Amino acid sequence: MGYWLFWIAGGIAILSAFAAITRMNASHALIYLVITLLSIAVIFFLLGAPFAAALEIVIYAGAIVVLFLFVVMMLNLGRRAVERERQWLLPGIWVIPAIMAGALFIVLGIALSGSEHEAVIEGTMVGPKEVGRSLLGPYILGVELAAVLLLAALVGAFHLGRRYIEERREK
Amino acid sequence: MFGVDWSYLLILPIVLGALVAALVLVWWERRVLGWFQDRLGPNRVGWFGVLQALADVIKLVTKDDWVPPFGDRILFILAPVIVAGAMLMSFVVVPLDAHLIIADTNIALLWFLAMSSLAVYGVLLAGLASNNKYALLGGLRSAAQMVTYEVFMGLSLLGVVMLSGSFSLKDVVEAQEEMWFCIPQFVGLVIFVIAGLAETHRLPFDLPEAEHELTAGFHTEYSGMKFGLIMAGEYLALILVSCLIVVLFFGGWLGPGFLPGFVWFGIKVVLVINFFILLRAAIPRPRYDQLMSLGWKILLPLSLLNILVSGAVVLWMAS
Numbered sequence: 350m351g352y353w354l355f356w357i358a359g360g361i362a363i364l365s366a367f368a369a370i371t372r373m374n375a376s377h378a379l380i381y382l383v384i385t386l387l388s389i390a391v392i393f394f395l396l397g398a399p400f401a402a403a404l405e406i407v408i409y410a411g412a413i414v415v416l417f418l419f420v421v422m423m424l425n426l427g428r429r430a431v432e433r434e435r436q437w438l439l440p441g442i443w444v445i446p447a448i449m450a451g452a453l454f455i456v457l458g459i460a461l462s463g464s465e466h467e468a469v470i471e472g473t474m475v476g477p478k479e480v481g482r483s484l485l486g487p488y489i490l491g492v493e494l495a496a497v498l499l500l501a502a503l504v505g506a507f508h509l510g511r512r513y514i515e516e517r518r519e520k
Numbered sequence: 521m522f523g524v525d526w527s528y529l530l531i532l533p534i535v536l537g538a539l540v541a542a543l544v545l546v547w548w549e550r551r552v553l554g555w556f557q558d559r560l561g562p563n564r565v566g567w568f569g570v571l572q573a574l575a576d577v578i579k580l581v582t583k584d585d586w587v588p589p590f591g592d593r594i595l596f597i598l599a600p601v602i603v604a605g606a607m608l609m610s611f612v613v614v615p616l617d618a619h620l621i622i623a624d625t626n627i628a629l630l631w632f633l634a635m636s637s638l639a640v641y642g643v644l645l646a647g648l649a650s651n652n653k654y655a656l657l658g659g660l661r662s663a664a665q666m667v668t669y670e671v672f673m674g675l676s677l678l679g680v681v682m683l684s685g686s687f688s689l690k691d692v693v694e695a696q697e698e699m700w701f702c703i704p705q706f707v708g709l710v711i712f713v714i715a716g717l718a719e720t721h722r723l724p725f726d727l728p729e730a731e732h733e734l735t736a737g738f739h740t741e742y743s744g745m746k747f748g749l750i751m752a753g754e755y756l757a758l759i760l761v762s763c764l765i766v767v768l769f770f771g772g773w774l775g776p777g778f779l780p781g782f783v784w785f786g787i788k789v790v791l792v793i794n795f796f797i798l799l800r801a802a803i804p805r806p807r808y809d810q811l812m813s814l815g816w817k818i819l820l821p822l823s824l825l826n827i828l829v830s831g832a833v834v835l836w837m838a839s
Contacts, residue, residue, distance in 0.1 A: 376592070376649075403634050411634060423660065
């Protein structure tokens with residue numbers, strides 16, 4: 350049963366990802382992106398990583414794309430924006446990305462089929478505890494580096510925001 | 521994981537039960553608010569006005585279900601479905617009794633957080649698709665409010681997770697045999713209640729739909745059963761947050777043995793819901809910037825501090 354669910358979720362992920370890049374309406378494209386993320390979460394769940402699946406929904410679908418949608422709402426894109434997008438996204442534009450993605454796809458296919466040590470996904474359950482242990486164990490350096498990066502982003506955002514507030518106060 | 525077991529049979533009763541409870545709650549809230557405000561409230565239809573809820577449903581179903589021609593038709597229809605659907609999905613992990621639970625997974629708490637973060641889409645899309653400035657402002661406000669309060673809604677629960685050592689709600693309840701978590705995790709409880717109010721955008725924090733600033737906020741353009749679905753979603757959210765407060769902080773189904781566990785659970789949930797209604801009657805609405813600065817400047821540091829202290833105490837007790 351898990352096998353069939355994988356094919357269904359994978360098919361939805363690919364179709365909605367395709368729709369996400371071809372839609373003219375920014376908010377529709379974002380909804381397709383959310384569907385892609387949700388189906389990837391289903392795949393994570395089927396692979397025995399429920400924690401990763403939950404985080405995929407909480408962080409990517411629930412926070413990051415919400416912020417994208419937030420910006421789309423702030424810009425108040427209407428029908429004119431859709432028209433403009435249609436003028437920009439001519440069929441010729443797709444040629445080079447399609448060639449590059451196709452090449453990548455072929456390389457991936459060769460790598461997956463021809464490798465001697467076959468990568469088999471065993472489907473062992475990886476619960477929250479195991480994820481926590483490995484994050485604070487072997488991958489501690491990555492966590493610390495991410496923390497530094499986030500702190501830098503926080504300081505930067507504070508700096509930009511403060512300048513804007515002070516300018517307004519002077520007026 | 522995919523074996524068919526009897527817990528699937530619980531899905532229908534829980535979905536129906538939650539919807540009927542949401543319906544009755546609409547009447548109950550109006551009744552209790554009337555009592556708090558020294559007036560009668562709806563008391564004409566049926567016994568003490570119970571059938572008022574049914575009358576409201578008949579009215580909503582038979583009303584003209586209008587879709588604004590100037591808006592985005594698909595997203596407009598999708599939005600209420602997301603609002604109600606995400607809330608119903610969360611009930612999957614709520615344990616009503618030691619064995620009355622649809623899915624006892626080890627990510628139950630994260631599942632609840634994931635579903636409540638998906639509920640934001642319903643509100644945002646409703647605001648966006650209506651193509652109406654009040655709806656848009658309401659949608660923007662609620663997106664900012666819900667994303668903000670989600671952050672420390674999750675953080676406030678980490679103390680509970682540390683004490684019980686699991687994300688599974690069943691394990692959380694079983695860890696409260698000796699002491700309910702409302703005592704050691706009082707700070708977490710307060711933060712969770714405030715965050716829960718903001719997530720369900722109920723009255724002290726209902727700025728996304730503040731009626732005298734934004735007409736009705738994100739659901740200004742909604743009518744008929746689509747409006748009904750949004751309202752059902754909001755009341756389902758209230759029931760859900762109350763259930764989680766009971767499960768996480770007040771021992772879930774635990775109680776003296778003369779009543780079965782789910783009855784204790786029900787009693788506690790009703791008490792928490794009444795507390796939320798009392799809050800609605802008692803506290804005025806803050807300004808939007810006050811709401812946001814309360815979140816980021818007070819509740820976020822407080823919940824981080826709570827995690828730090830809880831973690832230190834847990835380690836100290838273990839050694």
